[in-house]
Amino acid sequence: MTQALFGQLLVGLINGSFYALLSLGLAIIFGLLDVVNFAHGAQYMMGAFAAWMGLQYLGIGYWWALLLAPAAMGVLGAAVERLLLRRLRGLDPLYGLLLTFGLTLIAEGLFHQAYGNSGYSYPVPAALRGGVNLGFMYLPLYRAWVVAVSLVVCTASWFVIERTRLGAYLRAGTENPRLLQAFGVNVPLMFTLTYGFGVALAAFTGVMAAPVYQVTPLMGSSLIIVVFAVVVIGGMGSIAGSIVTGLGLGVVEGLTRYLYPEASSVVIFVIMALVLLVRPAGLFGRQR
Amino acid sequence: MPRIPPLLACAALLLAAGPARSADAVSDGVVKIGVLTDMTGFYSDLAGPGSVLAAQMAVADFGGSVLGKPIALISADHQNKPDVASNTARRWFDQEQVDVIVDLVNSGTAQAVMPLAAEKKRITLLSGPATTKFTGEACTAYNVHYTYDNWALANGTGREVVKDGGDTWFFITADYVFGKSLEEDTSKVVKAAGGKVLGSARHPQSSTDFSSYLLQAQASGAKIIGLANAGADTVNCIKQAKEFGITPRQSLAGLLVFISDVNALGLDTAKGMYLTTAFYWDLNDDTRKWSRRFFEKHGKMPTMVHAGVYSAVMHYLEAVKAAGTDAADAVMAKMKATPVNDFFARGGHIGPDGLHRHDMYLVRVKTPQESKYPWDYYQIVKTIPAAEAFPSVEAQGCPLVKK
Numbered sequence: 001m002t003q004a005l006f007g008q009l010l011v012g013l014i015n016g017s018f019y020a021l022l023s024l025g026l027a028i029i030f031g032l033l034d035v036v037n038f039a040h041g042a043q044y045m046m047g048a049f050a051a052w053m054g055l056q057y058l059g060i061g062y063w064w065a066l067l068l069a070p071a072a073m074g075v076l077g078a079a080v081e082r083l084l085l086r087r088l089r090g091l092d093p094l095y096g097l098l099l100t101f102g103l104t105l106i107a108e109g110l111f112h113q114a115y116g117n118s119g120y121s122y123p124v125p126a127a128l129r130g131g132v133n134l135g136f137m138y139l140p141l142y143r144a145w146v147v148a149v150s151l152v153v154c155t156a157s158w159f160v161i162e163r164t165r166l167g168a169y170l171r172a173g174t175e176n177p178r179l180l181q182a183f184g185v186n187v188p189l190m191f192t193l194t195y196g197f198g199v200a201l202a203a204f205t206g207v208m209a210a211p212v213y214q215v216t217p218l219m220g221s222s223l224i225i226v227v228f229a230v231v232v233i234g235g236m237g238s239i240a241g242s243i244v245t246g247l248g249l250g251v252v253e254g255l256t257r258y259l260y261p262e263a264s265s266v267v268i269f270v271i272m273a274l275v276l277l278v279r280p281a282g283l284f285g286r287q288r
Numbered sequence: 289m290p291r292i293p294p295l296l297a298c299a300a301l302l303l304a305a306g307p308a309r310s311a312d313a314v315s316d317g318v319v320k321i322g323v324l325t326d327m328t329g330f331y332s333d334l335a336g337p338g339s340v341l342a343a344q345m346a347v348a349d350f351g352g353s354v355l356g357k358p359i360a361l362i363s364a365d366h367q368n369k370p371d372v373a374s375n376t377a378r379r380w381f382d383q384e385q386v387d388v389i390v391d392l393v394n395s396g397t398a399q400a401v402m403p404l405a406a407e408k409k410r411i412t413l414l415s416g417p418a419t420t421k422f423t424g425e426a427c428t429a430y431n432v433h434y435t436y437d438n439w440a441l442a443n444g445t446g447r448e449v450v451k452d453g454g455d456t457w458f459f460i461t462a463d464y465v466f467g468k469s470l471e472e473d474t475s476k477v478v479k480a481a482g483g484k485v486l487g488s489a490r491h492p493q494s495s496t497d498f499s500s501y502l503l504q505a506q507a508s509g510a511k512i513i514g515l516a517n518a519g520a521d522t523v524n525c526i527k528q529a530k531e532f533g534i535t536p537r538q539s540l541a542g543l544l545v546f547i548s549d550v551n552a553l554g555l556d557t558a559k560g561m562y563l564t565t566a567f568y569w570d571l572n573d574d575t576r577k578w579s580r581r582f583f584e585k586h587g588k589m590p591t592m593v594h595a596g597v598y599s600a601v602m603h604y605l606e607a608v609k610a611a612g613t614d615a616a617d618a619v620m621a622k623m624k625a626t627p628v629n630d631f632f633a634r635g636g637h638i639g640p641d642g643l644h645r646h647d648m649y650l651v652r653v654k655t656p657q658e659s660k661y662p663w664d665y666y667q668i669v670k671t672i673p674a675a676e677a678f679p680s681v682e683a684q685g686c687p688l689v690k691k
Contacts, residue, residue, distance in 0.1 A: 007503040015497050109328075116588075118333040118520065118552035121527065131533055137503060138533040212531070213496050214523050214552065218330070222496050257489075257500035262463055264500075265492035 007137035008258040009251055014143045016250020017150035018209060022223065023230040023242035024154055025201035028161065031237030032174050032194050035085060036093055039100040040227070041220025042107040043199045047073055047206025048215045049111060052122050062125035062211070069207045070200035077199025081192045089191075104221070111217035119216030128211075146208055153204070154243040161239050170194060229272045235285020245283060313613040314357040316385040321347065321601060324376060324401065325391040325416065327365035330494050330519045334546040335393035335416040338586055338594040343390055345582065346601035354608050362386070366397045373397035374404055381408045387614050388413060388604055391597055395419040395466040399426070406430045409616045413604060415596035418518075418544060419469045420679070423643035427686035430616050431642045432623060435596030436566040438470040439679045441543050444564030444650050444672055446477035449512055449541050455481075457541075458510035459488035460501045460525060462517035467493075470516040470543050486510045491521070498525045499532060506534050518544045523552050530557055546591040550653055550665050559655040566648055567592035567632055568666050574631035589663045599632035636674065641686035648677035 022044060029037045037043075050069035054060035060068065080103070088095045124142050131140040161167040172180045173187050181187045206220075213219055230249050234241030249268055256267040275283060323343050325335045340363045347359050362384070366373035373392070380386035381404070389405060392398040393416020405412045406428035414422060415435045423433045457478050461467040467490070475485045486508045489501040502525070505513045513529065515522050522542055529535050542549075545563040569579035569589045578598070582590045607622035608614050628636030628646065636646035651666035659665065681689055 004503065004507045007507070008500055011497075011499045011503060014499070112328060112332075116333045116548075117328070117330065118523065118548050120552060121554050121557060124531070137506075140531045140533070142531070143499075212528070214520060214527060216520060218494075218520075219496065222494055254500055257491075258504070261489050261491060261501065265495070 003136040004258065008254045010134075010137060010139065010254075011257075012251035012254020013247060014147055014250070015253060016247035017147045018205060018223070018246075019227055019230050019250050020154050020243045020246030021150050021205040021208070022202060022227045023234065023246045024157055024239065025198040025205070026227060026231050027234070027237055027239050027242035028157065028201070029195060029198035030231070031239065032170050033081075033085075033191055034093055034174070035088075035096040035100070035195070037100050037195075037198065038097055038224070039080075039103045039107070040198075040202050041224030042104040043073060043077065043202035043220070044206040044209070044223070045111070045215075045217060045220035046076075046107060047203025048122070048210040048213075048219060049115075049206075049217075050203065051207040051210045052120055052215045055122065056120075062207075065210075066204070066207050070204040073203030074196040074200030078192050078196035080199075081195035085195065086188070086191075108217050108221065115217060117216055117218060119214040119219070122210035122215050124211040142211055146212070149208065153201075157201075158239050158243060226268055229268045233268075233272050233275045233282055235282025238282065238284040241282060241284025314355050314608075315387065315614055318358055318360050318385065319354055319605070319608060319614050320360045320362065320384065320386045320388075321604075322377075322380045322384075322386040322389045323361065323363040323391050323597070324366050324373060324380075324389050324397070325363070325393050326368050327363075329368045330521075331368070331393045331416065333548040333552075333588075334519060334591045335391055335593045335597075338582075338588070338590060339391045339393070339415065339597045341586055342582065342590065342594045342598040343601050345585075346598045346605070350602065350605045354605055355612065355614075359605065366392075366394070368394050368397065370396045370400035374400040377401045377404050381405070381410055386410065387616070390601060391415050391593070392417055393593060395422075395469070396464060398422060399465060402426065402428050402431050411604070411616050411620065413597075413600040415600055416593045417466065419466055420473055420684075421469065423639070423641040424684045424686055427641050427684070427688055429642075429688055430620060432600065432620075432638055432644055433642055434600040434644045435592055436564075436648065437643070437678070438466070438473045438543075440566075440648050440672075440677050441564050442470065442474035442477045444648050444677065445541050445543055445562055446474045446514075447481050448650050448670070449539075449562060450478055450481035450483040454512040454539060454541070455483040456510040457483060457485045457512045457514050458505040458508040459485070459514045459516050460498065460505060461488050461490045462493050462521055463490040464493055466518065467516045471514070474514055474516065474543060488516075491517070493517075493521065495521060496524060498528050501525075502529055502532055502534055506532070506538065510538065512539050512541050514541045514543055515545075516543050519546075519549065523549050526553055526561070527557055536560075546593070547589060547663075547665060548591050551588070551663070555654060555656045555659055555665065558653045561653045562650065562669070563653070564648055564650050564672070565592050565666070566646070567595040568649060568651065568668070569595075570664065570666070571649070571668070572631075578631045595632045599628065599630055602630060603628055639681050639684075640689045641681055641684045643678060643681075643684060645674040645678040647674055648672045 051065035128142040177187045234245035257264045323340045325339045388411040390413045395417040398417040412431045414433045418438045420437045420439045459471045461471045489504045542563045607619045611618040611622040624638045633646035638644045650670040
């Protein structure tokens with residue numbers, strides 16, 4: 001009984017790692033650019049596909065993919081910001097949401113057309129195959145790796161944004177871009193790079209997910225709604241909030257799957273509704 | 289009062305006059321086939337565009353016309369939503385003169401469309417959905433369940449696996465009509481064969497992570513984990529079971545696995561799994577011949593749903609020709625009276641409950657070493673004769689069948 005419980009908690013933590021990585025990217029983009037990036041799921045999917053295509057057509061392995069896929073997607077993201085999103089700055093955030101939602105539909109449609117929806121298997125890299133028996137469950141090495149990487153990446157991102165000079169510029173840019181520009185900081189460039197970084201983070205998560213989940217055009221859409229709920233619960237734009245809630249909700253979901261599996265798909269939304277009732281700005285959100 | 293634009297008024301008048309159904313042998317001067325399927329969602333590889341292609345091939349092979357009237361084909365995406373499916377079907381029946389709807393993959397959509405079709409006296413030919421009650425308590429007089437059903441899957445796989453020593457089961461089940469029905473059917477078979485069901489975990493349709501459910505299955509200690517789900521759900525389950533070291537200590541029984549799933553998984557992950565199928569492209573010269581034609585246009589080998597759609601449309605058109613009309617009652621009578629003999633089924637027979645009873649195949653997925661050429665995936669373990677593969681008319685208990 002307790003064995004199973006520990007197992008579920010650990011599994012929840014693993015899923016939470018994916019939620020945290022994805023919601024981190026969303027939180028950064030929303031927090032700094034005020035853009036609700038609905039394309040995050042599609043960007044995650046494209047990251048996974050980039051890894052798969054790299055392996056399939058170019059023989060690029062997992063480790064290089066971990067570097068190259070986010071880099072390529074980051075450049076693409078920067079281009080999207082430069083060419084499209086920038087034009088919507090200052091308008092109601094709804095426009096950004098619609099634009100990114102449209103981009104999602106286009107991307108998913110194109111990949112669906114080209115690759116069908118059964119998707120493809122991406123092999124677990126040789127160095128991370130196998131697993132360890134923890135007594136209460138068998139932990140695949142790769143999943144342990146996911147948790148570790150997620151913690152490192154999340155902590156590092158939080159540190160950069162909340163504790164460094166660069167981060168201070170970024171935060172200042174959201175509060176008052178014109179004033180910051182007056183100090184000689186290239187604010188538009190900063191926004192482009194931030195969006196590129198957020199997209200790269202989504203693609204990075206995609207590559208991390210490729211060996212675990214089937215790589216399919218719809219892999220992002222089934223995840224993104226949950227991730228949005230995570231961001232809302234954590235507090236829109238709160239970096240630390242998104243990381244902590246991501247991990248926490250993964251665990252809650254794991255517990256629900258253990259206690260009453262039928263509710264596992266709604267439990268996060270129930271929590272979201274409750275949190276919004278009590279704290280409309282989210283658990284870690286600041287009233288702006 | 290707002291003025292009504294003249295054009296709209298004319299259109300309204302025309303509509304009010306109504307499309308009078310002519311008393312001709314062929315209603316509206318056309319035999320119209322509608323393929324209603326999942327074009328973009330989770331079942332679009334196992335049905336979807338391939339089903340549309342299969343229907344097109346059937347119409348073309350039939351010659352494009354019947355009783356001197358053209359055969360038309362339309363298709364739509366039901367997005368796996370029962371309301372979209374029933375709205376589309378209603379429009380097709382009321383405004384677009386559709387005579388027959390084919391495929392209806394996803395039992396939820398079939399359940400929405402079947403009663404509507406029966407009410408309008410139009411025919412449904414189910415190839416994708418699996419729920420057994422479509423020819424049982426929910427049967428209609430205008431429906432044929434053509435390709436396979438849960439009972440056949442449960443019996444084919446369940447009975448053989450128990451016989452093989454897999455006598456304790458745990459189910460991972462998709463939480464909707466189809467999954468529950470498949471779990472129920474298989475449980476019965478397992479118990480009847482002397483096995484025990486230790487429990488089940490139900491997951492929402494199209495989940496991505498199954499490790500929680502797999503851990504529960506592992507904790508149950510069951511020898512066999514029955515996967516009562518389909519498409520991407522099954523694929524992710526199998527993949528993650530391997531990752532968590534559950535296979536090969538416990539064995540998986542894929543209750544509904546399509547060749548598209550095996551292709552997506554790769555043989556290294558899927559090898560050794562038993563499954564039941566109505567069709568395999570590499571069975572004999574006839575299946576190979578048809579499947580290669582399909583492959584040339586589609587780029588993938590057909591699933592049993594695709595083959596079923598072709599065969600069902602062919603059988604329907606033959607029946608229209610033989611009956612000399614496309615009136616649903618006469619066509620249904622002809623379809624039920626005529627045995628199906630083509631590459632898909634030998635001596636198949638459609639019962640009074642609408643269930644097409646034909647041979648099924650228990651297969652084992654080959655290892656990468658055994659596979660000699662592309663799509664060489666299955667080894668046939670056993671041909672299950674129609675009488676054993678499907679439930680008897682009495683067992684189905686369709687209320688339309690006189691006792």
